[in-house]
Amino acid sequence: MPELPEVETTKTSLEPLLGQTVQGILVRNGQLRWPIPEDIALLKGQKLLQLYRRSKYIIARFEKHSMLWHLGMSGSFRICHSEDELRKHDHLIIQFDQLQLRYHDPRRFGCIVWLNDENQKKLLDPLGPEPLTTDFNADDLFEKLKTKKIGIKIAIMDNHIVVGVGNIYATESLFNLGIHPAQPAHSLSFDQIEKLVSEIKRILQQAITLGGSTLRDYSNAMGENGYFQQTLLAYGRAGEMCVNCETTLENIKLGQRASVFCPHCQPFKKASV
Structure with a gap:
């Protein structure tokens, strides 16, 4: 998609x-x-x-x-x-x-x-902030996640929390920060949330610069493919070696989506109740 x-x-x-x-x-x-x-x-x-x-x-x-x-x-x-x-x-x-x-x-x-008016109310008004604007910031995200026990990857892919952070870009952002995709959202510290906001912005901007990701048949209106997929470190690489530690990357299902991670670089940390 x-x-x-x-x-x-x-x-x-x-x-x-x-x-x-x-x-x-x-x-x-x-x-x-x-x-x-x-x-x-x-x-x-x-x-x-x-x-x-x-x-x-x-x-x-x-x-x-x-x-x-x-x-x-x-x-x-x-x-x-x-x-x-x-x-x-x-x-x-x-x-x-x-x-x-x-x-x-x-x-x-x-x-x-x-x-x-109908489609504005139904389709646009419920959406969260744009990730590349100042409306998406650590203070706002920390406040939204402080009571959520769902996995952090599911949380940042929720369009009511922030729009447009799809599977590819959520996977890469969490890998780069060493955060397990199933880590309960409320267990992340403010410092981790601050770094996550910055990394999501960086990853998305880099992807835009490279024309997006062409994994199957995506091309823009001029018929040009994207090149971000050539930089992927985790997404789609389950069973391959981690580029950082050479541990085999694993795959779990979160919210019906494949979630690739490194069990060594992204350890799951038990959250306090």
Whole structure:
């Protein structure tokens, strides 16, 4: 699933469309996670004014309407020319002045919906702070976690606590700090929380700089792959040697997600009741 760095990179790669006007829209398959709005043709004649990201959503602001786009499990946007060959799972095509935007999604778990009061309240308002802003800080995170007995990895992947810290980036951040992913969140000291906030910010920013992670078929709207996966020290390396101590990396399931860690570098410390 594309995570925050991949969504941020996608958003940036869509910027060539800014200032262009929608000339036509073709819905080839509107049955995504939620159906593509039947009145999406209202965008025709509207100029794309702004693109920004909130958590894993891309918000596209046109002259009269705004849309909320989510890539789901396998979605991707691609900027094309009208003569480029269509792919089987190109479900939505938006023709701009010079360029064409296509939404491709084999598993159809993404969404293309209006940003209205209902979706703002349901999808955006419950979200926690953005991890790359000052709203995500040690004081706030320590306060949120001080009574939580769930594993720290599950906690930092909770979008109500902080958005966008997906499996890859949570795994790498905890590995780099020597914190066991199942360590009860409330047992971390303020100093550990402070370092964790800094490391999450560093990891996410590095991933954005490297264009995100291409583990399967992710690419940005220009068809470019990400390169952060080449720096991974823990994620996806279960059974391999730890780069720090040569202990075999192990894998446990936390919240239905694979969690790779080093039993030597990330020891589990029993928390006091």
